[in-house]
Amino acid sequence: MARVYADVNANMPRAYWDYDSVNISWGVLENYEVVRKIGRGKYSEVFEGINIVNYQKCVIKVLKPVKKKKIKREIKILQNLSGGPNIVALLDVVRDNQSKTPSLIFEYVNNTDFRSLYPKFVDYDVRYYIFELLKALDFCHSKGIMHRDVKPHNVMIDHEKRKLRLIDWGLAEFYHAGTEYNVRVASRYFKGPELLVDFQEYDYSLDMWSLGAMFASMIFRKEPFFHGNSNSDQLVKIAKVLGTEDLFDYLDKYDIELDAQYDDILGRFPKKSWHSFINAENQRFVSNDAIDFLDKLLRYDHQERLTAKEAMAHPYFAPVRQAAIQNHNAAGSSHS
The missing domain is CATH 1.10.510.10 (Transferase(Phosphotransferase) domain 1)
Known part of the structure; x- marks a missing residue:
């Protein structure tokens, strides 16, 4: 058992950690445009993007076909950690109507490798x-x-x-x-x-x-x-x-x-x-x-x-x- 924070989830309402029951409110895909590809992972492709409504830079993480539950888990965790120190901010969640492929929209960080x-x-x-x-x-x-x-x-x-x-x-x-x-x-x-x-x-x-x-x-x-x-x-x-x-x-x-x-x-x-x-x-x-x-x-x-x-x-x-x-x-x- 963990030496610290062992009972955090036990003391939270089920809705906090039961990510399977998360309700995703989808944003508007058309608000975002891809600028360039900046990386790829096992589970996603990552792009620098722009929010064409307010011209803010963002990062678009296009998720590869993966279990719905895993996507829900990532979203729920990002929502629970929202505003925390040095935690990347999730700004929006959108999906392509045709392919149903979800994308996560994050704050942009001007990273150096x-x-x-x-x-x-x-x-x-x-x-x-x-x-x-x-x-x-x-x-x-x-x-x-x-x-x-x-x-x-x-x-x-x-x-x-x-x-x-x-x-x-x-x-x-x-x-x-x-x-x-x-x-x-x-x-x-x-x-x-x-x-x-x-x-x-x-x-x-x-x-x-x-x-x-x-x-x-x-x-x-x-x-x-x-x-x-x-x-x-x-x-x-x-x-x-x-x-x-x-x-x-x-x-x-x-x-x-x-x-x-x-x-x-x-x-x-x-x-x-x-x-x-x-x-x-x-x-x-x-x-x-x-x-x-x-x-x-x-x-x-x-x-x-x-x-x-x-x-x-x-x-x-x-x-x-x-x-x-x-x-x-x-x-x-x-x-x-």
């Missing part, structure tokens, strides 16, 4: 944006929702405006204590050990592993940090860093049986020191605080990982919290 953006970051930028991402995660967790696909591709950053948005809620799900979930979620490099060992009773802490894997790649300048060639190899890559001893302790604690495929590929590995990943290229991002923070996220045992709220209170973010206080005070004093 992370592969070209992250190398430009200074140490403070990493702290700042991870903190912004934590705000979104603590908010969605507090609303009883796991994102389940945290990765750089799903974090839009407008660096000029220092604006971050967590996008793609297509794999997100409502958390109910004691429920067994599908482990075929998240993208390989960001999958928590619980998914790789087929432990289905996971919770919000899955997102914290994904965030940790993302953070490791940012501070150590190694993208992705855990580079598995398959799901089973992914666990091996993790074990080569965290060691096999802690892995077996984790499996014992939760009474998990490893798939037989691991017998041949999972040897015995000692735990590596985080300091061993430091080199001349990345040392300016790596401090004792950064390593302590990372170490508290990348734990096999999901119950040992920091929660998003705990993470935000970590000393690593002291400069960010300090700057926020100063900005708040400066804004306040200009009105006096």
